Amino acid sequence: MFAVSVLSACLILIRGDHVWLWMHNVMLGLFGNCAILWPVLLLYISIVTALERPRGNMGFKVGMMVAIIILFCASVYIFGAAAFAQRDGTYWNHLKTLYTQGTQQRGAGLISGLVGNLFVSVLGSIGSKIVIVLILFVMVMILTGTGLIQLFRTVTRPMNAVTENIGAVREHRRLLEERERDENIDIPLDADELPEHPVKSGNPAAPAKGKNKTLERLERVFNVKNPGAAAPVPQEPAPPDAAPAAPVSAGPPPAQTVPAAPEHPAPAGDSSGSAAAAAAFVQKAAMLQSAARESAAHLAEPEESPKEGYHFPPVSMLETTKAGNQSDITMELQTSGQRLVNTLKSFGVQTKIVNISRGPAVTRYELQPAAGVKISKITNLSDDIAMNLAASAVRIEAPIPGKAAVGIEVPNKNVNIVRMRDLVESNAFAVAKSRLTVALGRDIAGAPAVTDLAKMPHLLIAGSTGSGKSVCINSMIVSLLYKSTPDQVRFLMVDPKVVELGIYNGIPHLLVPVVTDPRKAAGALGWAVTEMLKRYKIFAENNVRDLASYNKLARSMGNRCEDGSQMPNMPQIVIIIDELADLMMAAPNEVEDSICRLAQMA
Incomplete structure (x- = not known):
């Protein structure tokens, strides 16, 4: 195909003798100046075909190429003056004139008159121009395999590049002007003396218009005499050898009584262990909470309260957690645990709850399967467990690292807020x-x-x-x-x-x-x-x-x-x-x- 494109280019551009001259005149007489499209399209098809794997539809591409050349010749005829000028003689004399003009490298040759005259006779002047342009556009897109959006992006890419370059230059110029106006933005890295602070406040000497009660309370808590001095200006750096202030706490919080774990006796026929595990969890949680309060109160006792310096904010500024109903929690754990064991039992898996760990959003039930039960049999029942417990999803950890048990994590019905x-x-x-x-x-x-x-x-x-x-x-x-x-x-x-x-x-x-x-x-x-x-x-x-x-x-x-x-x-x-x-x-x-x-x- 590449050789044919080179041969056609030579045949059209070079006048020869004998048979070569006859072929040269025939090509120009048929297609006129549009004959140059033959080597161009043949070269394009040869390159595209060489890059494609596998190589097929060669005949289709050649046919599309011939149709594009013929329609392009017709468009030259339609948009030119020859289609609407007064013709001397018959239709055949007009075609002969077009052939002669083509050999003289004028017009689009004999083919343009054959096809173009047909379009003009059927569709008229305006209609033939519109139809011929649309057909050419569609056939070029089919030949090149280009979509409409891709063609639009290709056409507008140079314009977008120019617009982006202009915008980048304007933005760079604007940043330079802003940096020249504001000297507080850039800090030289090779300066020997560094500023105390990276940026300056807008007007450090401006007096405060007014303070709300919350700000005044914070100043008293942190023992701040002058809030504006919290960030000194670079001209007056703070002394670097200032000794660290001894932390002082506001004292232990008032003691809180931890409710005793309610007792829920296990049913007589209960072999799942859910009631005992739930009661043990509530009792353990109460003990841990009491120990944490005592430890925090002991650690919060100050050895000596300095009159000046930084004071740690008191914990009384933070909200306390409202104690939940331990009886309801115990009943929820018992019910969910018993339902979980019964669900596994209905699928032929005998288990027993050995421990329960309840977090703010998820509760983990630790189950000990009976002898001979495969772990995979439990993990395959995650969807069934979630449906029977009316939960959005459950997570099964089999086995729990360091324990001879399987953990099933179930979302809590009521999510607790962590204060x-x-x-x-x-x-x-x-x-x-x-x-x-x-x-x-x-x-x-x-x-x-x-x-x-x-x-x-x-x-x-x-x-x-x-x-x-x-x-x-x-x-x-x-x-x-x-x-x-x-x-x-x-x-x-x-x-x-x-x-x-x-x-x-x-x-x-x-x-x-x-x-x-x-x-x-x-x-x-x-x-x-x-x-x-x-x-x-x-x-x-x-x-x-x-x-x-x-x-x-x-x-x-x-x-x-x-x-x-x-x-x-x-x-x-x-x-x-x-x-x-x-x-x-x-x-x-x-x-x-x-x-x-x-x-x-x-």
Whole structure:
């Protein structure tokens, strides 16, 4: 096919002698100037066919090519003046004239008159033009295999590229102008002296218009004399050798009486063990709750209350959990356990409940199957168990690690709310040594779940809308407020949504007020990168590897170096960004580089 396309191109463009000249005149006489379409379309078909696997429909493509050439010749005839000019002589004389003009490389040859005259005679002037264009458009799309949308994208791609380039240039120019107007955004990384804070507040000297009762209460709780001084301006840095304040708690909460576990005697013929397991769970939960209260009260007793310094917020600011009806819980566990055992029994599986663990949202029944029962027989009944218990779904853990039992997790009918006060007062949170300990909630057994944020320094909280991402962030912040002082942990909060983290403005842990402007957020993150590099430089000078080793060395030397210069204590900095996706869309170039560097080295 490629050779035929080259031969046709030579035949049309080159005049020869004898037979070659006759063939040259015939091609031009039949198709005129449109004869050049033959080598072009033949070359296209040869290339497309060579790239296709498997090679088929060659005849169809050649037929489409011939039809396109003929229709194109007809369109030249229809849109030209020859179709409507006065013709001298008969129809055949007109065709002979078209053939002669084609050999002279004028018009579209004899074929244009044969087909074009037919269209004009049947459809008229306007109709023939419309129909011939539509037919040509459809046949070209069929030959090239191009859809309408793809063809539109191909045509508009150059225009879109030009528009995007113009928009990028305008955006770059706008950013340069804004940076020239605002000197607080960019912070040079090679500066010897770093600013105290990455961004400045809009008007630090402006007096407060008015304070509500909630803000005044927070100031009294945190012992803040001047809320505006929580984030000092860079011109007046705070003394770096300030000694950490001793944490003081507000005292133990009032003792709460734990209701005794109600007694529900097991039925005489009950062999499932659900009643005994339910009663044991309620009694164990009551004992654990009482022990947790006593431990929290003991740990909350202050040794000495300083008159000044940071005071931990009292737990009385948090809401308490309303005690549920233990009798109803026991009855629910007994009923569900008995129904679960009966359901398995109806399928020929003999089991006995040995333990029950009830969490806020899910209850796990630990069943011990009878001898000779296959575990796979229980796991295959998950859908039947869910239907008989009227539950949305059940999860079967077979076997439970470390136990000779099968765990069946059933959703609770009434989901319990986990209060932050219960987690802060728990023994697991109180005895945790890390200053970055955060409370996450309760596990499936109802025990408090706490973790060390330092063990997962780069944490991304993802989820759908309404799944609790912001609630998780707020619980982490509150946990750090109850666990660490401003000398130990500082916050850098970025909130493009404006309304989520703004409630924390005024707490002494903040390096700066909550940053809501995406451009200032880029400056704040750039300051964090600079602070990171500065700390690594100080670590290298003192031959330590991490922040804990440096602070230990500083305390051992009395916050003084050998040459007498100050060796201040370095707090841990927690950067909290709400709605990171929106921030990346608002200022991607400025924010992405800083986040990548912090994630790799900080």
